[in-house]
Amino acid sequence: MNFFQMLSLRVLLIMLLLHFIADFTLQVPCGLADLKQKKWWERQVPDLGKSIYRNDWKMGLLCHSLWWSIMICFPLFWWLNEWHLLAIVFLNTHFHAVIDDLKCNKFKINLVQDQALHFLQILATFLIAGLLK
Numbered sequence: 001m002n003f004f005q006m007l008s009l010r011v012l013l014i015m016l017l018l019h020f021i022a023d024f025t026l027q028v029p030c031g032l033a034d035l036k037q038k039k040w041w042e043r044q045v046p047d048l049g050k051s052i053y054r055n056d057w058k059m060g061l062l063c064h065s066l067w068w069s070i071m072i073c074f075p076l077f078w079w080l081n082e083w084h085l086l087a088i089v090f091l092n093t094h095f096h097a098v099i100d101d102l103k104c105n106k107f108k109i110n111l112v113q114d115q116a117l118h119f120l121q122i123l124a125t126f127l128i129a130g131l132l133k
Contacts, residue, residue, distance in 0.1 A: 011075045012126050019122055022071040023115075027064065035060025037104045057105070065097040072122055079133045088125060095121055 027033045034040040038057040042048045069092035076085060096118070103114040 008126075008130065011079070012123075014075045015072045015122050015126060016119075018071045018074060019068070019118060022068040023118065032060060032064040032067070036064050036100060039105075061097050061101060061105075062093070065093045065100065068096050069093040072125065076125075076129045079129055084129075084132045088129065092121065092125060 036057060037060075038048075041053060041057045045051050045053045048054050066089075069089045073085065073089050073092065076088065080088070099109075099114055099117045099121070102108045103111070109117070
């Protein structure tokens with residue numbers, strides 16, 4: 001294996017490590033595990049549908065998704081130009097929010113499916129970044 005292949009493998013492994021940190025280790029202590037769930041807001045705010053807080057779960061979901069996207073893309077900061085990086089972070093934020101919403105709000109997928117989709121998302125991000133590099 002040559003130097004560039006090793007570097008690529010290291011970048012992918014760091015992206016996966018940062019995924020675990022952002023999606024598991026840091027999400028609970030920071031409160032984003034709760035804030036991204038509509039059910040949590042319903043328990044906190046009586047009559048949420050008529051409240052000014054009715055869409056706050058969406059901001060929690062967006063903040064977590066953006067945080068996760070920046071975290072997993074961190075190793076790519078030195079690979080990509082700013083516009084490519086911005087586009088990849090934006091797209092990853094969108095896809096992460098859709099996947100997490102399917103799991104924690106719509107209850108359409110389980111944790112295994114959620115994580116499999118995130119792994120595919122990371123792999124696709126890595127491959128696209130490699131092509132743009």
